[in-house]
Every structure is written in structure tokens, then in C-alpha cells.
Amino acid sequence: MSESNKLRKWFLRSKNQDSGDHGEMSFFAHLDVLRKHLIRSALVIALTTIWAFCYYDFVFDKIILGPKKADFPTYRIMCWISDRFNLGTSYCLKEISFKIINTEMAGQFNLQLNSSVIVGIILGFPYLLFELWLFIKPALHLRERKAARGFVFYATLLFLLGILFGYYIIAPYSIRFLVGFHVSEVIENQITIDSYLSSIVTLTLGTGIIFEMPIVVLILSGLGLLTPKLMRSSRRYAVVIMLIIAAVVTPTPDIQTMLIVFLPLMILYEISIMVAVRVERKNMQAQG
Template structure:
């Protein structure tokens, strides 16, 4: 090859590299726009939560510590129907603040947590808008309900964590003492972090079918493997339920483990549908 041809080839290769680099940076610019809009939406929700913080703190954050909380009343009513004493003896405790700006930071952190939680659907929608152009028509149709189902599962998990796991954990931990001379007085940031962790973590755990759908689409997870691993999955689910619920009774752990197992079975169905769709494409090819 002559020197002129080598030079022309090098210029063309350099042009292709520059075009690829420009395309990459263009994608980053588009992603930045989606992230900025998502941040603005979360900020709007956070500002609204900051303004109405009195109601949020008394009703939502401190709800699991009050005997009038929905979960306690529902369980007590169920116990009356079964002629059993199932009423929760809610523990009255005091929150303390050992930092000068502790209560102000509490309001800011609470508002941000509410903003992130409420802004999850919009964040997922912006993520879907970013990914959608790279998908084929069939892939778009297959994943058209991504935002709806991911948001639905997340909020179902949040509700389950808030109304089931959190009150049981708060009732047990705040009532547990090793000596009558020790009084439980958690700090406000410790109480908020505990409620937020139990609630949001459960919301993320409920995204398991979405995760399995993505892994099955990539060919990493198959229904055959999941069915073969069912017994190990049950053990892992029981361990997670035991860790999430610090109460010693089996009843509470079972209440937490059942929805997790249902999610696992739903994930198997999702994986099987993805594999069936992939086999149909191969047969068409």
C-alpha cells in the first residue's frame, strides 16, 4: 500500500473515531438532560414535603410509634375476630436531639427522602426515555410497561415495609430492654434512618421481578436455573426475613417471607415468558 493510501486510511479511521467519540459525548449530554429534569422533579417534591413537614412528621414519620397506627388497629381487630389477644402494646418513647442543628437537618433529610420516594416514577420515566431510542420496535413493545410495573412494585414494597415491617420492628426494638435502669431514647436521626431504611429497602427488594426480567433478557437468568435453585432461594428468603424483622417470633418472619417468596415465583414466570419470546424469535429466524 502506498504512503498516500495509508495516509487516507489513517484520516478515515481518525474520522470514524472522532465520530464515535462525538456520539458518545452526545449520549452523555442527553443523559445529563434527563438527570437534570429528574433532579428538578425530586427537588419540587422535596420542597413540598419541607413546607408540609409538620403533617409529614406527625402522621407519617411518627405514625409507627402511635397506638392509633393503622397496622396496630387492623391486627387488634383481627385478633378480636379470632378471639385472641393480638393487640400491639405500642411503646411510648422520647426522641432526643444531641446536635444544635439536628432538628433542622431532620427536616431537610426527611424532605429529601420524601422527594426521592415520590419522584421515583418520573425518574424511571426519564430513564425509559433515554433507553427507548436504542431499542428495536419489538423490544419497545415488550418493555412498554417498564415504568408502570417498576413504579407499582416499588410503591407496593414501600407500603409493605411501612405498614408491616416498620411498626413491628419499632414496637419490638423500642420495647426491648436488658435492664429497667436503661431507658430507650433514640436520637431523631437514628429513628429516621431506621424507618427510611426499612421502608425504602423493602421497595427496592420488590423490584426483583424487574431485575429478573432484565437478566433473563440478557440470557443470564433462566427459569430452569431458578426452579432448580428454589430450595436455596427459600433459605435466602428466610434469612432476609429474619434480618429485616428483628422480632424473635416466627409469625412475623413468616408474614415478611411470604411476599418475598411470591415475588420469587413471579420472577420465575417472568423469566419463562422472556425465554419463550426468545425461542419464538429463533424459530422465526
């Protein structure tokens, strides 16, 4: 059976959870169900966005501007490591000297609105995953549901770990290098608020999405589109791709910072292989 037919059967298959009867829904019926799930997700994200908008002083001062302050936990830990192992003053950041400016009339209002939406999406992401699971679950057989048990929990956990890793590791390292880089002493770094916010969001949210790699592998393996053998044979290419991602995400010249990003990605890839092995083993047991 072709891969396109597999996907079509998986998408169209629907099961009554109580009676166990099989049935098929039309494409437009699926779209109508999906629309309801998305509407509920949008309402929850709207509520978390309103919360972020109402408590914006905390969101902006403590979260968004956190990596700009010298007392940020990451910088303090770096100073402690530097003192503990006598690494010199280059690892300890005492001051971050750059100004954040606004160049548009509606810039600060747009900042509050855009950052509130971003925080709302991050806070509402677990519920979005829950609604996605409710949409997919009726199309799964009992065996597939058992195999996917804990999907919402593990996907949320990986996403939050990625968010924390991007916010506390990648963002501070990148800011520390970029604002400290000078082509000439006559050039003063004045960063627009849009540029600062987009950098923080890209590094943080992007890492959260990358950390969902094992979940993506779980889904693709369940559909038969990905196998452990393929992942093992493609490991060398995956390493190159992850090194490129690490180099892009951390625009610093030192190999040490790049390895800080690369190693978690490599660990996630190996975990993904183990996930694919487990799915393949369960599929073979079910067939045999």
C-alpha cells in the same frame, strides 16, 4: 457471543424511532443524553422535596411519626384481629412508651431537610423511571419495546407496593419489638431522632427496592443473562437468602413476623420466574 459483548452491543445500539434506521452513538454521546435525563429527574425530585419541606408538619406528624402512635392503622388492625380470634392482649398494642430525643444543635433542621429529601425521592421515583425508560427505549428493537411495554407502570406499582408493605407491616412490627425489648428495667428507651428516622427509611425504602425483583429479572432475561432454568435450579439458595433477609429486616424472635416478610419475597421470586419464562418464550418465537 460473550455476555460482555452482548451488554456492549445493547448499550451502543441506537435506533431512530420514526424511520427505524439503525445507528450507533459514541459512548460520550450516550453520557450526554443520560446527563440530560438525570438533570430533568433531579429537577422533579427537587420540586417534590420542596413540597415536602413546605408541608413538613403533615409529613412529620402523620407519616414519619405514624408508626410511633398507638392509633396507627396496623396496630388497630392487630387489636381487631386479637379481639376477633381471642389471641390475647399480647397482639394488641395500646401504648408505645419511648421518647425521641435530639442530641445535636442542628439535629432538628437536619431532620427536616433529610426527611424532605427522602420523601421527595420517593414521590419523584416514578418520573425517574420514566426518564430511564426514555434513555433505554431508543436502543431497543421494536420487538423488545413491545416486550417491555408497561415498564414504568409496573416498576412504579411494585415500588409503591413495597413502600406500603415496609411502612405498614415491617416498620410497625420492628418498632413494636425493639422499643418493647428491655435488658433491664432500669434502662429507659430514649431513641435519637436520627436512629428513628434511619430505621423507618431503611425498612420502608429497602422493601420498595426489593419489590423491584421482577423488573430486574425482566431486564436480565431480556439480555440473556438469566433464564427460568437457572432460577428454578437456584430456588433453594434463593429461599435461604430470602430467609436471611427476612430475619435481618425483622429483628423479632418470633417466626410469625419473619414469615410475614418471607412470604411476599417468595411470591415475588415465583412471579419473577414466570416473567423469565415469558421473556424466553418470546425470544424463541422471534428467533424461530
